[in-house]
Amino acid sequence: MSITYLEAIRLAQKRALAEDPRVFIYGQDVGAFGGAFKATKNLAQEFPGRVIDAPISEDAMVGAAIGAAIEGMRPIIEMQFADFSTVGFNQIINQAAALHWRTQVPCPITIRLPSGGTSGGGPFHSQSMEAIYAHYPGLIVMTPATVEDAYSMLLEAVAIDDPVIFCEHKYLYYHLKADQLPTEAMPTGKARIARSGRDLTIVAYSAMVHEALAVAEELATEGTEVEVVDLRSIKPLDTDTVMASVARTGRLLCVGEAFPWGGVTAEVIARVASEGFGLLDAPPQRLNAKDTPVPYHPNLWAVHRPTARSIVVAARKLLRQ
Amino acid sequence: MSITYLEAIRLAQKRALAEDPRVFIYGQDVGAFGGAFKATKNLAQEFPGRVIDAPISEDAMVGAAIGAAIEGMRPIIEMQFADFSTVGFNQIINQAAALHWRTQVPCPITIRLPSGGTSGGGPFHSQSMEAIYAHYPGLIVMTPATVEDAYSMLLEAVAIDDPVIFCEHKYLYYHLKADQLPTEAMPTGKARIARSGRDLTIVAYSAMVHEALAVAEELATEGTEVEVVDLRSIKPLDTDTVMASVARTGRLLCVGEAFPWGGVTAEVIARVASEGFGLLDAPPQRLNAKDTPVPYHPNLWAVHRPTARSIVVAARKLLRQ
Amino acid sequence: MIQMVASRPATGEVSSCRDAYLSAYRWMLLGRILDEKFASLYRAGKIHGGVFIGRGQEALSVAIGQSLRKGDIFAPLIRDQAGRLAFGESVLEAARTYLGSVLGPMRGRDGNVHRGRPKEGYLPMISHLGAMIPVVNGMLLARRFKGIAGTVGATCLGEGGTSTGAFHEALNQAAVEKLPLVLIIANNQFAYSTPSSRQFACRSLVDRAAGYGVEGHSLDGTDLTACLKVVGEAVANARDGRGPQLVVARLLRLCGHGEHDDAGYVDTKLKQSPVGRDCLKVAGEYLVRQNWAERETLVAWRNEATQKVEEAIAKAQREPAPDPYTENWCALASKHLSEVYE
Amino acid sequence: MIQMVASRPATGEVSSCRDAYLSAYRWMLLGRILDEKFASLYRAGKIHGGVFIGRGQEALSVAIGQSLRKGDIFAPLIRDQAGRLAFGESVLEAARTYLGSVLGPMRGRDGNVHRGRPKEGYLPMISHLGAMIPVVNGMLLARRFKGIAGTVGATCLGEGGTSTGAFHEALNQAAVEKLPLVLIIANNQFAYSTPSSRQFACRSLVDRAAGYGVEGHSLDGTDLTACLKVVGEAVANARDGRGPQLVVARLLRLCGHGEHDDAGYVDTKLKQSPVGRDCLKVAGEYLVRQNWAERETLVAWRNEATQKVEEAIAKAQREPAPDPYTENWCALASKHLSEVYE
Ligand SMILES: Cc1ncc(C[n+]2csc(CCOP(=O)(O)OP(=O)(O)O)c2C)c(N)n1
Numbered sequence A, B: 001m002s003i004t005y006l007e008a009i010r011l012a013q014k015r016a017l018a019e020d021p022r023v024f025i026y027g028q029d030v031g032a033f034g035g036a037f038k039a040t041k042n043l044a045q046e047f048p049g050r051v052i053d054a055p056i057s058e059d060a061m062v063g064a065a066i067g068a069a070i071e072g073m074r075p076i077i078e079m080q081f082a083d084f085s086t087v088g089f090n091q092i093i094n095q096a097a098a099l100h101w102r103t104q105v106p107c108p109i110t111i112r113l114p115s116g117g118t119s120g121g122g123p124f125h126s127q128s129m130e131a132i133y134a135h136y137p138g139l140i141v142m143t144p145a146t147v148e149d150a151y152s153m154l155l156e157a158v159a160i161d162d163p164v165i166f167c168e169h170k171y172l173y174y175h176l177k178a179d180q181l182p183t184e185a186m187p188t189g190k191a192r193i194a195r196s197g198r199d200l201t202i203v204a205y206s207a208m209v210h211e212a213l214a215v216a217e218e219l220a221t222e223g224t225e226v227e228v229v230d231l232r233s234i235k236p237l238d239t240d241t242v243m244a245s246v247a248r249t250g251r252l253l254c255v256g257e258a259f260p261w262g263g264v265t266a267e268v269i270a271r272v273a274s275e276g277f278g279l280l281d282a283p284p285q286r287l288n289a290k291d292t293p294v295p296y297h298p299n300l301w302a303v304h305r306p307t308a309r310s311i312v313v314a315a316r317k318l319l320r321q
Numbered sequence C, D: 001m002i003q004m005v006a007s008r009p010a011t012g013e014v015s016s017c018r019d020a021y022l023s024a025y026r027w028m029l030l031g032r033i034l035d036e037k038f039a040s041l042y043r044a045g046k047i048h049g050g051v052f053i054g055r056g057q058e059a060l061s062v063a064i065g066q067s068l069r070k071g072d073i074f075a076p077l078i079r080d081q082a083g084r085l086a087f088g089e090s091v092l093e094a095a096r097t098y099l100g101s102v103l104g105p106m107r108g109r110d111g112n113v114h115r116g117r118p119k120e121g122y123l124p125m126i127s128h129l130g131a132m133i134p135v136v137n138g139m140l141l142a143r144r145f146k147g148i149a150g151t152v153g154a155t156c157l158g159e160g161g162t163s164t165g166a167f168h169e170a171l172n173q174a175a176v177e178k179l180p181l182v183l184i185i186a187n188n189q190f191a192y193s194t195p196s197s198r199q200f201a202c203r204s205l206v207d208r209a210a211g212y213g214v215e216g217h218s219l220d221g222t223d224l225t226a227c228l229k230v231v232g233e234a235v236a237n238a239r240d241g242r243g244p245q246l247v248v249a250r251l252l253r254l255c256g257h258g259e260h261d262d263a264g265y266v267d268t269k270l271k272q273s274p275v276g277r278d279c280l281k282v283a284g285e286y287l288v289r290q291n292w293a294e295r296e297t298l299v300a301w302r303n304e305a306t307q308k309v310e311e312a313i314a315k316a317q318r319e320p321a322p323d324p325y326t327e328n329w330c331a332l333a334s335k336h337l338s339e340v341y342e
């Protein structure tokens, strides 16, 4: 058996529907069609009435999910692409995120954002919006990098009493495979040491974890041991695991696929610089996408986002410092 | 003559309308009424047909501004509160910000966001959204802290060929006064040393500059010299001036009124840590609002955002390190 | 609560009409007096932030609150003090929120019109206009999932709020799902200072109903009889499974947008036209004319209401404000996932 | 371009009708063949990203492009290849964008249907549905400011796109400002896989016109005659200062949502019903029946169009792709304000 990242997302939703009558799925084309990426394939057939096609109304989709959550349901919203969540932005950050704080009523909704770049995706089907959502109080933001995490974190997202922004990476949908589904999982908020090393810490999340691992592989052939930390969730962000890694290596490179101003890499570096300054043997560095919209053409796209090729350059430079 | 920060904004718009026939203002209640804060008072009367009441349609307001800009106009959009720009978010980040990069056609629009907290404002009339917009490629984000900057930067915003998010702080509207309008101005993208010192650099912007200055005042009585850097614009962010200041003081405290995850303070610290690591004699620190929606009650609000009182505590701690 | 379903005349109709009217009048009066109290506290500098009142809109608002039953959902807006009371909010709860008492439902975290109890079907508005409608839809959807039938969700909007994308997406969503949503539009001629002519170009907003495939109703919002009848019908239709109901009332905001606003932009002619009638006065006169109440009774009711309001205000004013040092500063329900920033 | 304003019959009407029809047919044909070429390149793995075609919608689309004049504004959507060509886009420009030639108007930064030349009134769509409408409004507003009269802005949307808040805000904005906007809705029965019944609950989307106070038109989108007539009238009305025009066409998407989609969810009955007719075939038969063209002529035109398409594709394929190392990576027009990230 071989399970893709996408199939793991489908199976997590299937299990959530099967085990919890409060769960339903709402999104464009998620019903009989099974979703633009087939993440809900067959679920409408298996769970009649609980996997519902939405009109092209992201604001109302999220609003309705919040209302259903108030009444005790656990809705999963599928955005067709993360980029379209801009249209539901107001409901997400002002209604869902603020509800519990204002009223003490929890808002257990999960919003799935098919995120990140793919070849030919272009400016409006490639965005990584995790930092935007992490900025707002009241949201949990998950960024699974593995098939196992895609599965167990999505189950966890549905179980959590707060709104969860679930950033699943489209590039990993088919590329990434695992032999079986996990039977246990790390708790939300814990980062994972994806590979141990003692010379340099690369902190990454989502698709960038795999670029970082490729770099570690490459540098290992030269005798350099890179430790790769997979953040798993960026809010909460597991500063302790990052700091412990930096304590071992003394060097920090943080990699993200989002735009360079602000974002996860700035947050990680700010935390380490202020709380773990003494652990650093060299200036902490970061690598992000370029400061332009995500380009359509593969030639441009390959250079716009960080890849093993550009990360290894940054890593080498940092190792020399 | 005594000119408030708010009046400076009004006068800048008046001058822009007078000098450039391409300028018009569009927003809710900006016409005969003169705007919710009176930032466009009398302008509709003085410039008939060029100061236009909009329906409660932030998405369409921004969209129309973009279209007008394509045709060579220089629209100023007033959001009634920054918080309502969430509804125009999609047009701002996906249409306005990407236009020039995609088509080489400039998009000279100015979006005025009455920003930041005031007593009794509550969760939906108090937000500081600068970091959200700065994250997106293609936008300029201005955060004036003085009457002079409110005036000259708004004129500059209208003149710039790119979309400018103009974050004017509501708390400064009436509090802040100047004797006269500036006749010259620093260029966009240059930070300002608001006060010189050699012991500690506090980097701030918008209303927090004044809290930082109060802290400098207080610590001066104890013989500590705080340098206060007013960023003026947060994108572009003047790393050079910040670094030069840190080079002088060796200590960095960065203060912002926005939510703590990510944002301006993380970006500043990440830049200094990675490019000016050796300049730091102590770990760089930051202080932001708390990680909850902005509270309504003044008791809570006073503690939610950084104030001279909490900044001085952070400053003292940092000075001891 | 008494419903006035025109299509189902009952033997006790006249007396039930009278009872409904009397009850509605007293809620209107209480709402008016409470609003006036908030306005005077505002002028005295005793309120944090703004005060938004429903003067002139009490008849419409009360008709909503009174047409709903326990178990129904109500998402009021800024001008719905009367409807909130009729739906079951206590004067004390309103007072606590406006005065920032930590014992209020929002505990000082949110204030003034931003109050409610979601678990009791009473939603606390966020400021963004139109944003409450899909939330009501979602609650109604949830009830369908849970097999709960016969409840209705009502929510209010000004004519200005109809220009939001949120309004459109949500009304369309309700129509597609055939939800028992009652959406009441108070066309009070202004959105802040902006006249309706700058807000929409159709003859009446009720002309929008057909475009969503929902039933539309329009009425004179200054006339309590019409309000009770039409809103009551709309609620009954929704309850009967006839899908969303769009109710559009004509009236005039008899106050500023908020108490900081003198509304100098409202034309005197408009104030003197039928749309500018004060629904509370109209209703009081009707009561007297119908011999349903004596003038003295109206005065007694007013005094009673005033006393009730004064007591609640006095109580709320004595109550503690929130203490930032005991505040937990945690936005999440899952406390263990909360981050600590120093 | 020829306009067919029914209310203004002219002596040359028949021949002008014929000329318009013939011209439209040839654009339709060219659009269809170009689309088919893109689809086949997609299947051969020669296209980056998706391919979205307008099969079955050419009559409607061409009517828009052909009703517009130089100086007008056009914001097409994903199914408007025919209209784009009629409006003035060259086959080469389309080919360059789809094939990622750096010589195309988007220079590889954006691709496929996301192309245009804003300064020439031809807008490059962003993906977010409804988002182009207010941009057209703003261009029309600007022209009013500049005293330019008599130009029109046309834009297209699927029936699915009408569920967006953007659609509502923008159509209402155009109505309030009485802008010469022509908004054409292609109700092709599906939004991706979602049938219209899950998208709206009104009888016809044209019922929305009254709710905005704009003129509404509905038509059979499989019939080129109707398309030219009704769209032409709508454009003429807008040009005459009658404000926004809402045009709703019934037709069927005769392809998948994109070329990756086999549209297995489309019912055979629907395909066989009148709404499922292929407008290109219908138009070709009409041409022959009217004796406006011989069958052989149609074949010759097809061959001509095919050759044109092949040439453009071959040329675009030989052109250079964008080079990331000469790319300036600067999103701002004000280069000096750009930040450098290493
Ligand atoms: C999306 C959004 N934009 C702007 C505002 C600011 N605002 C608050 S009330 C108001 C006017 C509302 O007018 P209307 O809907 O007619 O209600 P009324 O005040 O007349 O009852 C405006 C513009 C808002 N609350 N939400």
Ligand SMILES: Cc1ncc(C[n+]2csc(CCOP(=O)(O)OP(=O)(O)O)c2C)c(N)n1
Residues within 6 Å of the ligand: A028, A056, A058, A080, A084, A087, D078, D079, D127, D128, D129, D157, D158, D159, D160, D161, D162, D164, D186, D188, D190, D191, D192, D253, D257
């Ligand atoms: C705001 C938004 N949400 C979701 C999408 C994803 N999406 C792209 S096309 C499409 C279906 C469009 O259907 P319709 O408007 O009927 O146009 P058609 O494809 O039938 O021509 C969807 C959901 C989008 N582009 N924009």
Ligand SMILES: [Mg+2]
Residues within 6 Å of the ligand: C158, C159, C160, C186, C187, C188, C189, C190, C191, C192
């Ligand atoms: Mg109003």
Ligand SMILES: [Mg+2]
Residues within 6 Å of the ligand: D158, D159, D160, D186, D187, D188, D189, D190, D191, D192
């Ligand atoms: Mg469609």
